[in-house]
Amino acid sequence: MQESSQGAGRAALRRVPKQERSRERIGEILKVAKELIGQKGIDAVTMKEIASLSGGPIASVYQYFPNKSAIIGMLYELYVDDVRELIAGNLARIETAEDALNATDNLFDIYYERMRQEPATQDLLNAIQADKVLADLDIAETRAQAEGFYQVTQHFVAENLRENYADTLFVMFHMAGATLRLALMVPDEAAQISAQFKSIVRTHATYFLTGKFPATV
Structure with a gap:
């Protein structure tokens, strides 16, 4: 752009x-x-x-x-509205720490499938990085999404870990977008990339939500 x-x-x-x-x-x-x-x-x-x-x-x-750019900006806002609705629906179903862990996988999978089916959304999300105003808005939206997840799940986390948990969520939500774009750019490796990212997220989320890292085989 x-x-x-x-x-x-x-x-x-x-x-x-x-x-x-x-x-x-x-x-x-x-x-x-x-x-x-x-x-x-x-x-x-x-x-x-x-x-x-x-x-x-x-x-x-x-x-x-x-x-x-104004058209792109409005398309981005419509995309954000859709994502907010998607996240809200998943957050509303969280009742336990296990639900929160599953939500991280579910959100990523739904994001990926929607973007895979909509080439315009893929190109839109890549292009916003070239526009400072839209890129700043995207960062702010990522921060808001992470904060929303934090507000619903923080009571599962030990109080002394909550600040670190909030910071980690912001990084993970941002990395999710980058990982999705990478998976879509190399479809032959998409399954491995997605599985690796979800494993990383679940490992960190398990630590914060249960107080221990998942057992390794």
Whole structure:
């Protein structure tokens, strides 16, 4: 992405849609942009092409989005909304330390399967690293996800370990994203990469949640 986001997502909209027709127009623009990204990659997609395939003149795209980065930003926000819902659903089912351990595996597997099925999301998550505003937002979102997991599971952890536990969760959530991208880039090794990462996470999580490292064979 060569353009720099002055804002991101909804904050970058030139006009806030108030009528249903305007919201539908924005939805169609985003739908087409995501499809094109999945087919061609972000760098190859143009505003003109998005306008043409979404059924309107290019002015109708610029009416809402100042540049392509603003569209990418909103697609990222929609992705974040979906991920938050996914995490919330898993956190709501945690009642025991074992549930928390299983949740780390489940979340990773669901993330991976969704990204594997959606090439546009893969390209989107890779591209945000090239945009400082979006990259900063991604770090903040990762921190929030880790904090949410911490709040639900901290009572399983000894009080003297909780600060270290919170720090470790942030690192692990960040590493999960990088591991997912790596697994998708080398699909022939994806199973081994995923298994290795989940093993590392479970080892650390077991220590914090049960007070001991898992037994080795």
